[in-house]
Amino acid sequence: MPITRQDCEVRDQQDPLRELKSQFDLPPGVIYLDGNSLGVLPRATLGRVQEVIQREWGQDLIKSWNTAGWIDLPGRIGDKIARLVGARPGELIVADSTSLNLYKVLSTALSLQQQDAPQRKLIVSERSNFPTDLYIAQSLAEQFGARLHLVDRVEDIPACLNQELAVLMLTEVNYRTGYKHEMATLTQAAHAAGALVVWDLAHSAGAVPVDLHAAEADFAIGCGYKYLNGGPGAPAFAWVHPRHVARAKQPLSGWLGHAAPFQFTTDYQPAAGIKRYICGTPALLSLAALECGVDTVLAAEPQGGMAALRTKSIALTELFIALAEARCGHLGVLLASPRDARQRGSQVCLSLQPELQEASYAVVQALIARGVIGDFRAGNPADLAATPHILRFGFTPLYLGFVDVFDAVEHLFQVLQREEWKTPQFAQKGQVT
Amino acid sequence: MPITRQDCEVRDQQDPLRELKSQFDLPPGVIYLDGNSLGVLPRATLGRVQEVIQREWGQDLIKSWNTAGWIDLPGRIGDKIARLVGARPGELIVADSTSLNLYKVLSTALSLQQQDAPQRKLIVSERSNFPTDLYIAQSLAEQFGARLHLVDRVEDIPACLNQELAVLMLTEVNYRTGYKHEMATLTQAAHAAGALVVWDLAHSAGAVPVDLHAAEADFAIGCGYKYLNGGPGAPAFAWVHPRHVARAKQPLSGWLGHAAPFQFTTDYQPAAGIKRYICGTPALLSLAALECGVDTVLAAEPQGGMAALRTKSIALTELFIALAEARCGHLGVLLASPRDARQRGSQVCLSLQPELQEASYAVVQALIARGVIGDFRAGNPADLAATPHILRFGFTPLYLGFVDVFDAVEHLFQVLQREEWKTPQFAQKGQVT
Numbered sequence: 001m002p003i004t005r006q007d008c009e010v011r012d013q014q015d016p017l018r019e020l021k022s023q024f025d026l027p028p029g030v031i032y033l034d035g036n037s038l039g040v041l042p043r044a045t046l047g048r049v050q051e052v053i054q055r056e057w058g059q060d061l062i063k064s065w066n067t068a069g070w071i072d073l074p075g076r077i078g079d080k081i082a083r084l085v086g087a088r089p090g091e092l093i094v095a096d097s098t099s100l101n102l103y104k105v106l107s108t109a110l111s112l113q114q115q116d117a118p119q120r121k122l123i124v125s126e127r128s129n130f131p132t133d134l135y136i137a138q139s140l141a142e143q144f145g146a147r148l149h150l151v152d153r154v155e156d157i158p159a160c161l162n163q164e165l166a167v168l169m170l171t172e173v174n175y176r177t178g179y180k181h182e183m184a185t186l187t188q189a190a191h192a193a194g195a196l197v198v199w200d201l202a203h204s205a206g207a208v209p210v211d212l213h214a215a216e217a218d219f220a221i222g223c224g225y226k227y228l229n230g231g232p233g234a235p236a237f238a239w240v241h242p243r244h245v246a247r248a249k250q251p252l253s254g255w256l257g258h259a260a261p262f263q264f265t266t267d268y269q270p271a272a273g274i275k276r277y278i279c280g281t282p283a284l285l286s287l288a289a290l291e292c293g294v295d296t297v298l299a300a301e302p303q304g305g306m307a308a309l310r311t312k313s314i315a316l317t318e319l320f321i322a323l324a325e326a327r328c329g330h331l332g333v334l335l336a337s338p339r340d341a342r343q344r345g346s347q348v349c350l351s352l353q354p355e356l357q358e359a360s361y362a363v364v365q366a367l368i369a370r371g372v373i374g375d376f377r378a379g380n381p382a383d384l385a386a387t388p389h390i391l392r393f394g395f396t397p398l399y400l401g402f403v404d405v406f407d408a409v410e411h412l413f414q415v416l417q418r419e420e421w422k423t424p425q426f427a428q429k430g431q432v433t
Numbered sequence: 434m435p436i437t438r439q440d441c442e443v444r445d446q447q448d449p450l451r452e453l454k455s456q457f458d459l460p461p462g463v464i465y466l467d468g469n470s471l472g473v474l475p476r477a478t479l480g481r482v483q484e485v486i487q488r489e490w491g492q493d494l495i496k497s498w499n500t501a502g503w504i505d506l507p508g509r510i511g512d513k514i515a516r517l518v519g520a521r522p523g524e525l526i527v528a529d530s531t532s533l534n535l536y537k538v539l540s541t542a543l544s545l546q547q548q549d550a551p552q553r554k555l556i557v558s559e560r561s562n563f564p565t566d567l568y569i570a571q572s573l574a575e576q577f578g579a580r581l582h583l584v585d586r587v588e589d590i591p592a593c594l595n596q597e598l599a600v601l602m603l604t605e606v607n608y609r610t611g612y613k614h615e616m617a618t619l620t621q622a623a624h625a626a627g628a629l630v631v632w633d634l635a636h637s638a639g640a641v642p643v644d645l646h647a648a649e650a651d652f653a654i655g656c657g658y659k660y661l662n663g664g665p666g667a668p669a670f671a672w673v674h675p676r677h678v679a680r681a682k683q684p685l686s687g688w689l690g691h692a693a694p695f696q697f698t699t700d701y702q703p704a705a706g707i708k709r710y711i712c713g714t715p716a717l718l719s720l721a722a723l724e725c726g727v728d729t730v731l732a733a734e735p736q737g738g739m740a741a742l743r744t745k746s747i748a749l750t751e752l753f754i755a756l757a758e759a760r761c762g763h764l765g766v767l768l769a770s771p772r773d774a775r776q777r778g779s780q781v782c783l784s785l786q787p788e789l790q791e792a793s794y795a796v797v798q799a800l801i802a803r804g805v806i807g808d809f810r811a812g813n814p815a816d817l818a819a820t821p822h823i824l825r826f827g828f829t830p831l832y833l834g835f836v837d838v839f840d841a842v843e844h845l846f847q848v849l850q851r852e853e854w855k856t857p858q859f860a861q862k863g864q865v866t
Contacts, residue, residue, distance in 0.1 A: 027492045034495050041491035049482060049718065057665055058474035059460045061806065062467050070665060097713025099687030100533065127699055132688035132713065135701035139686040143576065150699065225714070232490055232503060232717035253572040254532030255565035264811070266560055266583065268568035280530025280565065281658070284665035285482065286716035373494065378697070 003323060008402035016303050017312050021399045023296045024229075031404045031411075033374040036175075036203055036347050036394030039229030045292040052288045073287050074235075074256075074278055080294045081228070081237050084306055085201060085220065086211030092239040094290065095278045096252075098202055098223045099132045101238040104250040104277055105219035106137060106169060108240070109196045110144045111248045113166040117194060120166035121146045124157070130175045133200055137169055154179065157186065161193035168195050172210070173203035173345030176377050176390060178337040180208065180345045184215040191216065202226060205237070206297045207313070207346040207396075209306040218244060227346065227396060229293030234286055238277045245273055254279030296398060312397035313346040316405055320348050320393065323409040331416040332356045336390055346395050349377075351388040360389035365426035366415040367391075372408045436756060441835035449736050450745055454832045456729045457662075464837045464844075466807040469608075469636055469780050469827030472662030478725040485721045506720050507668075507689075507711055513727045514661070514670050517739055518634060518653065519644030525672040527723065528711045529685075531635055531656045532565045534671040537683040537710055538652035539570060539602060541673070542629045543577045544681045546599040550627060553599035554579045557590070563608045566633055570602055587612065590619065594626035601628050605643070606636035606778030609810050609823060611770040613641065613778045617648040624649065635659060638670070639730045640746070640779040640829075642739040651677060660779065660829060662726030667719055671710045678706055687712030729831060745830035746779040749838055753781050753826065756842040764849040765789045769823055779828050782810075784821040793822035798859035799848040800824075805841045 012018060025041050026032060032040055056064040065071050078092040085092070095101065106123070113120050123137050127150040134148070141148045146166060151157055161168070168190045173180045183199060190197045198219040204210050206227030212220055218241050224234030249270050255261045256278040259269040270276035300309050318341060324333055332353035338344045352360050357379070364376040374394075380387035393408070415421060445451060458474050459465060465473055489497040498504050511525040518525070528534065539556075546553050556570050560583040567581070574581045579599060584590055594601070601623045606613045616632060623630045632653045637643050639660030645653055651674050657667030682703050688694045689711040692702040703709035733742050751774060757766055765786035771777045785793050790812070797809040807827070813820035826841070848854055 025487075025491050027494070030494075032494065038490075038495045040494065041486065046483065046486050049486060050479065053474065053479050053482060053664070053722075054458075057471075058458050061460070061463075061465065061473065062471045062808070063801075064665070096529065096533065097687065097715075099713035100529065100685060103685055130688075131691070131694075131697050131699065131701075134699055135686040135688060135691065138701050139682070139684045143684065231486070232497070233714040233720070235716060236713070249572070251572045251576065252533060252536055253568040254530065255563075255568060258564070258568065261564075264564050266564065266567055268571050280532035280669070281666040282530075283668060283716035283719035285718040285722055287666070289486075289718055368496075375495070 002326060003319070003406070005403060005406050008406040011402040015312065015401065017300060017308060017397060018401065020296070020299060021401070023299060024399045026399060029371045031372045031408050032399070033372065033393040033395065033408060035396035036207070036226050036392070037375060038225055038232060039227060039293060039396065040399060042229055042292045042296045044295065045231065045289050048292050049285055049289055052285060070284055073284070073291070074282055075275065077287065077291045077294060078237060078274070080291070080298060081205060082239070084210070084297060085205055085222070085239070086213050087239050088213070091242060091274055092237055093274045093277055094224065094235050094237050094287065095282060096236060098200070098221055098236040099136055100252065100279070101221040101236050101277070102133055102136045102198070102200065103140065104252055105221055105238055105240060106140050106167065106198055107251050108244070108248045109167045109198055109219055110140060110146060112244065113196060114144065117166070120164060120194070122164045123148045123167045123169055124160040124165055125150055125169045127152050128174055128176055129171050130200070130202065133169065133171060154181070158189065161189050161195060163194065165190070165193060165195040167198055169198045171200035171202060173208065175203055176392070177349055178345045178347040180343055183210070183217065187215045187217055203345050203347070209310050212239060217241060224290045224293065227297070228290065229296050230290030231286060231293065234290040234293065235282060238274070240274060240277065250277055252279045256281060300398070309397045313395055314341045316395040316397060316400060316402065317341065317344060317346065317348050319402060320395065320405050320409065323406060324350060324412065327409050327413045328416055331413070333412070333416070336388065346397070348393050348395065350391045350393070354385070357384050357389055359421050360391060361429065362421035362426040363415055364391055366420040366423065367411055369426070370411045370415070372411045435759060436752070436839070438836060438839050441839040444835040448745065448834065450733060450741060450830060451834065453729070453732055454834070456732060457832045459832060462804045464805045464841045465832070466805065466826040466828065466841060468829035469640070469659050469825070470808060471658055471665060472660060472726060472829065473832060475662055475725045475729045477728065478664065478722050481725050482718055482722055485718060503717055506717070506724070507715055508708065510720065510724045510727060511670060511707070513724070513731060514638060515672070517643070517730060518638055518655070518672070519646050520672050521646070524675060524707055525670055526707045526710055527657065527668050527670050527720065528715060529669060531633070531654055531669040532569055533685065533712070534654040534669050534710070535566055535569045535631070535633065536573065537685055538654055538671055538673060539573050539600065539631055541677070541681045541683050542600045542631055542652055543573060543579060545677065546629060547577065550599070553597060553627070555597045556581045556600045556602055557593040557598055558583055558602045560585050561607055561609055562604050563633070563635065566602065566604060587614070591622065594622050594628060596627065598623070598626055598628040600631055602631045604633035604635060606641065608636055609825070610782055611778045611780040613776055616643070616650065620648045620650055636778050636780070642743050645672060650674060657723045657726065660730070661723065662729050663723035664719060664726065667723040667726065668715060671707070673707060673710065683710055685712045689714060733831070742830045746828055747774045749828040749830060749833060749835065750774065750777060750779070750781050752835060752838050753828065753842065756839060757783060757845065760842050760846045761849055764846070766845070766849070769821065781826050781828065783824045783826070787818070790817050790822055792854050793824060794862065795854035795859035796848055797824055799853040799856065800844055802859070803844045803848070805844045
């Protein structure tokens with residue numbers, strides 16, 4: 001029997017997390033399936049940023065570094081994010097961007113291997129990793145006289161875990177396909193081979209349960225503006241396992257990572273713990289907004305926290321896949337994410353059958369015009385069969401319900417069935433897609 | 434005849450820049466002499482940040498990267514700052530923090546020398562440079578197998594301009610003393626010796642006229658939250674002379690510095706011009722606030738821009754010195770900044786005679802309690818005669834007038850004459866001083 005909208009209404013009513021949506025200001029008429037790119041605006045953010053601007057900056061001015069606790073914010077918000085990724089208080093800080101934090105931790109990992117196992121000169125990652133990670137790794141490979149090797153398939157990773165490997169650098173949840181690695185298994189296998197592992201949690205933090213300590217991870221970084229709802233370009237985070245943190249300096253040695261920044265001494269002495277991963281003065285307005293975003297995820301703790309969010313996320317993505325295939329399969333829609341929920345983050349990607357591939361971008365635009373916001377990620381033009389264009393949909397259980405999923409698929413059905421994507425305006429590409 | 438408050442009132446009435454103060458929300462009863470540390474809040478900032486939060490992020494969400502021009506902001510604000518420092522459109526970008534931008538440009542400078550003159554292995558700077566600059570230089574010296582040599586006196590710089598020198602790295606206006614280097618003279622002397630020069634404009638941009646092209650400078654960086662009024666931790670900026678920009682990659686190769694970031698290609702190809710100095714996604718809320726701050730300085734353009742601001746800045750600092758010496762000289766107040774205005778940025782530092790040195794911190798606190806906000810910078814406890822404790826006062830002509838200066842000195846007189854600094858609460862040190 002087909003799933004009805006009424007079925008979905010019942011599921012929304014029974015959803016123990018349904019009240020969490022009231023934390024956000026969602027535009028009317030929008031089904032937002034792009035929280036994996038930019039999370040939505042929490043209701044608390046505007047007031048908090050106003051307070052920082054008017055009272056803390058405007059009235060109290062320079063004093064706020066002490067009186068408003070500005071100086072402690074990177075650690076205070078870091079402690080909150082730590083609760084979402086299985087880290088302990090004092091182990092994680094908020095600073096700079098994801099790219100910069102990757103530079104810091106990957107550089108540290110390479111330095112440690114240079115000390116401990118100088119013959120190891122290989123960084124391994126996936127060709128499908130988010131480009132900025134690869135760009136940073138290329139820069140550091142050059143600097144360390146190392147080589148970056150990219151695998152095309154997850155199955156190719158085990159063969160790379162050998163005596164040449166210095167660092168395995170992976171994004172836990174793939175930004176394109178939503179494929180989710182087994183963090184603990186891969187970390188342990190890499191360790192057994194003598195390598196260190198850097199995990200990018202950009203699509204994990206706030207999206208799937210992460211337990212860095214249980215996985216015995218070495219280094220992790222992540223993004224503040226996706227599932228953490230921190231706002232456009234929100235500062236990112238960095239975590240280093242306590243067994244490594246004091247063993248090496250990181251190269252971006254700005255004054256706020258100093259053991260005693262306000263003594264203004266001439267020589268750099270890194271702070272004892274994770275604070276050495278702070279560099280310059282943090283962008284306070286964006287930092288304050290990030291805290292409001294992180295708080296929206298922590299608000300799920302009384303209902304079971306990340307485990308409960310994951311349960312709902314899987315239910316939403318399973319529903320989306322079932323409906324998309326039932327309603328739109330005959331119109332050429334194919335699943336491009338793993339079918340097994342255990343191998344999937346909080347997103348689902350679809351692709352269109354070969355003869356519709358070139359319509360993919362316009363289909364996403366037609367959906368956006370209907371208020372269903374997902375995004376398009378181009379495939380490999382040289383081999384669309386292997387890497388097709390993708391329609392990417394993120395599911396944030398904090399603010400999405402089952403009726404939203406039902407309606408999104410219904411819109412997709414209508415766009416395809418009525419061939420709305422043929423409207424010329426939908427084929428015009430913007431700069432950011 | 435002594436200068437009276439009435440004289441100052443007349444000067445305020447005759448001040449062609451007096452209307453610029455209306456751009457700011459200053460707390461009542463405050464004379465803010467700390468704009469060299471954190472500029473005050475522009476009136477436009479709150480509304481602009483509200484707009485970014487509510488409309489651009491909250492309503493338009495991910496679309497705002499295109500529709501609100503988020504992607505162009507680093508260059509757009511960069512072009513505005515360029516007008517203040519003698520750079521041309523398209524040559525300067527806003528990104529990350531001052532420390533990180535220094536890492537980028539100093540690394541590039543060292544790379545270029547490694548190509549062109551590999552025997553040059555010396556970075557020269559001043560021991561009194563702002564510590565974060567020295568910390569970053571230490572990290573890069575280690576990475577490049579170079580050595581950082583610090584001079585104790587400005588007069589020692591010329592002897593360092595020899596065939597060993599790779600990079601001369603200076604902050605144009607010293608953060609402690611306000612001493613201002615002759616940028617053009619030093620740059621040309623360094624070039625004549627075959628060296629490159631990195632200028633930190635943290636205390637210059639928006640404070641003194643800078644002409645990077647006239648000076649034939651190589652690299653410059655600067656801060657957004659001091660004289661540019663960009664807000665706490667506002668993003669910083671970087672400039673590279675067009676003759677260098679395409680010759681080398683910078684190492685912090687994040688995706689937004691790529692030639693085509695939205696093609697998501699695997700290999701890093703730097704953007705053609707200064708955009709290669711962008712790294713990760715910018716902190717948008719802080720970036721939007723920075724633009725409002727920069728606009729407050731550009732608002733002086735119809736009245737003569739930086740030249741007019743400099744004229745008033747010199748008038749304010751000369752008045753402050755004259756009054757401080759006349760009113761407080763017999764109470765132990767000494768000038769600790771250059772007496773010649775041409776050698777001074779937009780700040781004046783005072784110190785107290787030797788027997789009052791230990792009271793310096795409490796004097797600053799007593800002034801703050803009276804609403805006169807300056808700051809304290811500790812001297813060298815091993816040699817307070819050579820490097821005394823300092824009472825530091827910044828003068829921002831955009832929002833300060835001559836009566837403010839008169840009143841500030843009158844407060845200092847009363848603090849010293851009534852020995853208010855002996856009040857126990859004023860001796861308690863906070864973390865950030």
